[in-house]
Amino acid sequence: MSDVRKLTYGGAFNEAVRQAMEADENIFCAGEDIGAFGGVFGTYLGLQAKFGAHRVVDTPISEQAIVGLGIGAAVTGLRPIVDLMFMDFICVAFDQIVNQAAKLKYMFGGEATMPLTITTGGGAGLSAAAQHSQSLEAILCHIPGLMVVYPSNPYDMKGLMTACIRENNPTIMVKHKRLLGMSAHVPEENYEIPLGKANIMRAGTDVTVIAYGRMANETLVAAEKLAADGIECEVIDPRTLQPLDTDSIVESARKTHKVLVVHEAVKFGGLGAEIASQIHELAFDYLDAPVARIGAPFSPVPFSPALEQHYLPDAASIEAGIRNLVQRS
Amino acid sequence: MSTVGIIVNPNAGKDIRRLVTPATHTSDVTKIGIVRRAIVAAAESGAKRILLVPDTHNLAQRAADGLDAPVEVLDEPVSGSRHETIGAARRFRAEQAGAVIVLGGDGTSRDVAVGWPDAPLIAISTGTNNVFPTAIDGTSAGAAAAFVARGIVPLAVVGHRSKKVVVHIDDRGVVHEDLALIDLAFIDAMFVGARAIWDPLTVRAVVAAVATPASTGLSSIAGRIHPVGRFEPGGVFVRLGPGDRHVRVPLAPGAFTTMHIAEVRPLADGETITMKGQCVLAFDGERERPVSADATVTAHIESTGPLLIDVDHALILAARDRIFDATNHHLTKDSHGS
Amino acid sequence: MDLSPPVQFDLHRRMVRIRVFEEAAGRLAEANKLPGFLHLYVGEEAVAAGVCAALNDDDHITSTHRGHGHLVAKGGDFNRMMAELMGKSTGMCKGKGGSMHISDLSLGMLGANGIVGAGSPIAVGAAFANKYRGRGQVAVAFFGDGATNIGAFHEAANMACALHLPIVFACENNEYGEFTPRSATMAITDIVDRAAGYGMPGVIIDGMDVVAVHEATLEAVARARAGGGPSLIEAKTYRFYNHHGIQNLGLKYRPDDEVARWKERDPIFTFEDRMIENGTMTRDRVDEIWAGLRGEIEVAIKFAEDSPLPTPDQILVDVYTSMTGAAQ
Numbered sequence: 003m004s005d006v007r008k009l010t011y012g013g014a015f016n017e018a019v020r021q022a023m024e025a026d027e028n029i030f031c032a033g034e035d036i037g038a039f040g041g042v043f044g045t046y047l048g049l050q051a052k053f054g055a056h057r058v059v060d061t062p063i064s065e066q067a068i069v070g071l072g073i074g075a076a077v078t079g080l081r082p083i084v085d086l087m088f089m090d091f092i093c094v095a096f097d098q099i100v101n102q103a104a105k106l107k108y109m110f111g112g113e114a115t116m117p118l119t120i121t122t123g124g125g126a127g128l129s130a131a132a133q134h135s136q137s138l139e140a141i142l143c144h145i146p147g148l149m150v151v152y153p154s155n156p157y158d159m160k161g162l163m164t165a166c167i168r169e170n171n172p173t174i175m176v177k178h179k180r181l182l183g184m185s186a187h188v189p190e191e192n193y194e195i196p197l198g199k200a201n202i203m204r205a206g207t208d209v210t211v212i213a214y215g216r217m218a219n220e221t222l223v224a225a226e227k228l229a230a231d232g233i234e235c236e237v238i239d240p241r242t243l244q245p246l247d248t249d250s251i252v253e254s255a256r257k258t259h260k261v262l263v264v265h266e267a268v269k270f271g272g273l274g275a276e277i278a279s280q281i282h283e284l285a286f287d288y289l290d291a292p293v294a295r296i297g298a299p300f301s302p303v304p305f306s307p308a309l310e311q312h313y314l315p316d317a318a319s320i321e322a323g324i325r326n327l328v329q330r331s
Numbered sequence: 332m333s334t335v336g337i338i339v340n341p342n343a344g345k346d347i348r349r350l351v352t353p354a355t356h357t358s359d360v361t362k363i364g365i366v367r368r369a370i371v372a373a374a375e376s377g378a379k380r381i382l383l384v385p386d387t388h389n390l391a392q393r394a395a396d397g398l399d400a401p402v403e404v405l406d407e408p409v410s411g412s413r414h415e416t417i418g419a420a421r422r423f424r425a426e427q428a429g430a431v432i433v434l435g436g437d438g439t440s441r442d443v444a445v446g447w448p449d450a451p452l453i454a455i456s457t458g459t460n461n462v463f464p465t466a467i468d469g470t471s472a473g474a475a476a477a478f479v480a481r482g483i484v485p486l487a488v489v490g491h492r493s494k495k496v497v498v499h500i501d502d503r504g505v506v507h508e509d510l511a512l513i514d515l516a517f518i519d520a521m522f523v524g525a526r527a528i529w530d531p532l533t534v535r536a537v538v539a540a541v542a543t544p545a546s547t548g549l550s551s552i553a554g555r556i557h558p559v560g561r562f563e564p565g566g567v568f569v570r571l572g573p574g575d576r577h578v579r580v581p582l583a584p585g586a587f588t589t590m591h592i593a594e595v596r597p598l599a600d601g602e603t604i605t606m607k608g609q610c611v612l613a614f615d616g617e618r619e620r621p622v623s624a625d626a627t628v629t630a631h632i633e634s635t636g637p638l639l640i641d642v643d644h645a646l647i648l649a650a651r652d653r654i655f656d657a658t659n660h661h662l663t664k665d666s667h668g669s
Numbered sequence: 670m671d672l673s674p675p676v677q678f679d680l681h682r683r684m685v686r687i688r689v690f691e692e693a694a695g696r697l698a699e700a701n702k703l704p705g706f707l708h709l710y711v712g713e714e715a716v717a718a719g720v721c722a723a724l725n726d727d728d729h730i731t732s733t734h735r736g737h738g739h740l741v742a743k744g745g746d747f748n749r750m751m752a753e754l755m756g757k758s759t760g761m762c763k764g765k766g767g768s769m770h771i772s773d774l775s776l777g778m779l780g781a782n783g784i785v786g787a788g789s790p791i792a793v794g795a796a797f798a799n800k801y802r803g804r805g806q807v808a809v810a811f812f813g814d815g816a817t818n819i820g821a822f823h824e825a826a827n828m829a830c831a832l833h834l835p836i837v838f839a840c841e842n843n844e845y846g847e848f849t850p851r852s853a854t855m856a857i858t859d860i861v862d863r864a865a866g867y868g869m870p871g872v873i874i875d876g877m878d879v880v881a882v883h884e885a886t887l888e889a890v891a892r893a894r895a896g897g898g899p900s901l902i903e904a905k906t907y908r909f910y911n912h913h914g915i916q917n918l919g920l921k922y923r924p925d926d927e928v929a930r931w932k933e934r935d936p937i938f939t940f941e942d943r944m945i946e947n948g949t950m951t952r953d954r955v956d957e958i959w960a961g962l963r964g965e966i967e968v969a970i971k972f973a974e975d976s977p978l979p980t981p982d983q984i985l986v987d988v989y990t991s992m993t994g995a996a997q
Contacts, residue, residue, distance in 0.1 A: 341858065341859075342873070345859060345861055345871075345872065345873045346872060346873060346874075347872045347874060347881075347884065347885050347888065348872075349870040349871065349872045350870050350872045350885060350888045350889055350892065350900055350902075351888050356861065356862075356864070356865050356870070356871060358857075358859075358862040358865065359857055359858060359859065359862055360857075360862070387858065388858040388859070389852075389858070519671065520671040521671060521672075521943070521947045521949070522671065522672070522878075522880040522943060523878070523880070523881075524671075524878065524880040524881045524883075524884045525874055525875075525880075525881040525884040525885050526881070530671075533671060609947075621943070621946070621947075623946065
């Protein structure tokens with residue numbers, strides 16, 4: 003009975019990669035520890051055994067060269083999936099991501115295609131401290147030429163990862179580390195969720211909450227609680243952060259007149275600022291209140307669980323934020 | 332006088348043969364280490380002056396850096412060409428060096444011989460397929476050089492006269508005199524190119540002063556047919572081409588090929604070989620001089636090369652004379668006022 | 670080992686094509702007819718020509734900010750290159766790349782690059798793809814001495830060796846990183862001293878001698894095609910003009926006698942002299958070749974000048990590709 007089949011978020015990623023590699027010999031994976039070890043988060047488990055060491059390649063700890071490997075292979079006709087273990091490590095590879103992968107097609111007058119997927123583990127909540135916990139998606143979204151994808155659940159993971167692999171532009175697939183064990187129904191057959199399409203996770207009339215990654219799940223918890231008090235939240239997961247589904251967001255804002263954006267990245271200069279600004283530009287007259295934002299304080303991610311749990315937004319702080327917004331009008 | 336000169340060729344051990352054969356790469360760091368050990372050993376062994384010349388890679392300066400030794404880096408022009416070595420040898424002769432340590436390949440020793448034909452020489456191989464220089468550690472070389480320079484070990488006993496191939500080129504009225512220490516080869520080519528020789532089909536003929544089957548490179552062709560030792564008089568001429576004899580030869584380190592031998596002719600000292608025609612002349616294994624179809628090249632072998640110092644023998648004589656005994660050693664240092 | 674006359678002519682033509690293109694570009698820049706930066710390859714022609722003549726059209730190269738020479742040597746079209754330098758819509762990159770990003774994927778030229786050292790990891794990727802497909806293609810990464818001080822180069826060199834890829838690292842050591850001499854920025858003199866540290870052979874060749882460069886590249890490429898793995902060729906060379914453009918900007922960072930000494934070893938003129946002495950070429954034929962290529966450059970300049978500028982609606986075109994491509 004395929005309709006009750008469950009997979010974890012990490013397992014859904016793995017299945018998407020496996021099915022894509024079965025269908026297309028031009029797809030290969032490369033990264034640190036992804037071969038025999040299966041990746042530090044287990045997301046590449048079993049792939050090297052199935053496809054061989056030439057298609058699932060263990061690389062040196064060389065983030066620039068890992069991304070460069072992907073770029074050079076993509077521009078010469080393969081479809082690479084390269085893994086940067088932690089999202090923090092994109093900084094080590096930033097030249098290759100920002101100055102090369104994102105721009106080659108444009109600089110070459112459109113001649114190049116760059117079917118490159120960069121996968122990475124983002125997000126906090128594991129006491130991994132300041133260099134293994136960041137949410138740097140806003141920086142990536144700022145770069146023309148890149149696509150940024152951030153699934154919030156196993157079903158979306160499989161469909162979005164499939165789309166990333168099929169995409170002819172460089173995509174960055176962010177896997178939230180705290181969601182890897184999340185289990186839910188995932189169809190066995192291959193399917194694709196189009197990039198750039200938001201998901202209305204919960205329909206509502208009183209307030210729109212935009213959240214992605216783990217925060218989408220925290221928001222759903224808050225929304226259920228608020229529903230008991232008669233506050234109906236519309237929860238939108240953009241799923242793809244670049245390109246952003248502004249239409250769906252603005253449409254919802256025009257309907258509910260109140261919008262909160264939630265992310266676990268620091269609030270200042272975060273994606274919430276862009277989303278709020280777009281709503282203000284496109285739906286100002288419909289708003290009963292300025293778009294509100296919840297994000298992390300402007301500090302590095304702290305190590306101690308005592309600090310980290312206060313650093314991160316959660317269902318309770320989101321609930322409070324929504325109540326605060328709803329009371330304004 | 333107890334003056335020791337040290338010459339290091341920064342370009343040795345880095346040419347194309349590392350690509351076409353398993354030849355060794357000799358890094359700057361390796362060369363600096365050898366020179367540094369030679370300086371320390373020469374100072375330890377009583378050399379009063381240790382002369383170096385500057386080079387493009389600053390190897391000499393870096394080797395001497397911070398050492399408590401009587402090192403002088405002489406003011407000589409840095410050209411990056413073989414003239415650096417030739418000039419250094421001339422200068423060392425003028426400075427009355429009692430022994431010269433040279434790091435490089437056959438070509439480097441050849442340049443020393445151009446600058447100072449009778450140089451008392453310790454030749455350390457940092458090149459590729461070397462016949463003239465050998466694998467000697469700087470520590471031993473520095474000590475032997477100092478003992479010879481001080482006259483503690485007589486050069487007449489430990490120095491052995493090497494040979495050379497004397498070359499005379501007459502190319503459309505332009506006359507050029509040259510020499511090789513090991514071999515002169517006639518290469519079927521138009522260009523100097525990457526200098527080294529690894530294509531057996533291009534080798535037309537070789538005049539070898541030293542022909543040993545234990546060597547690699549051009550001299551091994553003759554060496555595997557008609558061996559001639561480094562201190563025996565005369566040499567051998569080999570012409571390649573269709574013939575009855577086919578010999579397996581390591582034309583470069585670790586790279587064997589079959590050479591087809593058309594003619595083998597032992598050469599007495601002074602016996603002249605004459606060759607005509609367009610080719611590139613290779614001296615001690617490197618393509619160097621293209622000559623035209625009108626050129627006449629004559630070559631003969633003489634026992635007038637540098638005096639090659641037998642390091643082992645020199646150190647054995649020093650040991651027999653108790654030069655290494657601490658008592659003697661300290662007396663030695665005191666007598667030099669260091 | 671020795672080169673047939675047709676190969677000699679090919680090497681010569683590639684070098685002269687670079688020289689006439691670069692000198693024309695320099696003149697146009699002096700006349701303020703080219704926007705942006707211009708890093709001229711004059712003096713280093715033997716390297717690009719000697720290397721690229723050893724490659725097939727479907728072999729890949731990555732280039733540097735001094736990249737025109739590499740594209741010309743790989744067979745780049747004068748008209749579209751010149752139009753690109755002028756920022757025209759008919760340019761190689763439709764006016765979106767310019768001098769520092771000039772490229773032609775159809776010739777396997779994966780782009781000049783404004784970031785020093787950034788081409789090497791990309792060449793590693795191309796080499797990986799070539800090995801993956803198993804069609805015997807190789808990749809060559811061109812880079813300067815200065816690029817060997819940046820992390821990307823080290824990562825690329827190590828990864829290429831770790832994965833045993835068909836790649837040649839071609840270092841153009843022109844002794845200056847922009848305006849600073851090599852001796853101020855590294856404690857070694859020869860880049861090849863680094864090669865052994867990655868586990869690949871490295872060789873030094875005279876970068877002013879196109880025959881030497883070509884001989885070495887033939888060997889390195891043959892080795893790579895045969896599965897022998899990466900190698901590094903260090904060509905000692907020199908740029909005759911400045912880091913950027915032709916004018917010295919009053920900057921005196923290279924001694925005049927040093928520049929003069931290198932110019933005496935002009936890679937094109939010395940090669941022509943040798944060919945003429947060998948009897949494979951005549952002075953008249955040499956003059957004809959130069960005149961013919963200078964004529965082609967004049968045509969290219971005219972083509973570029975007559976070409977339309979890109980329209981503002983092109984700004985957003987080609988930021989992204991609009992279709993997907995994987996097998997499903």
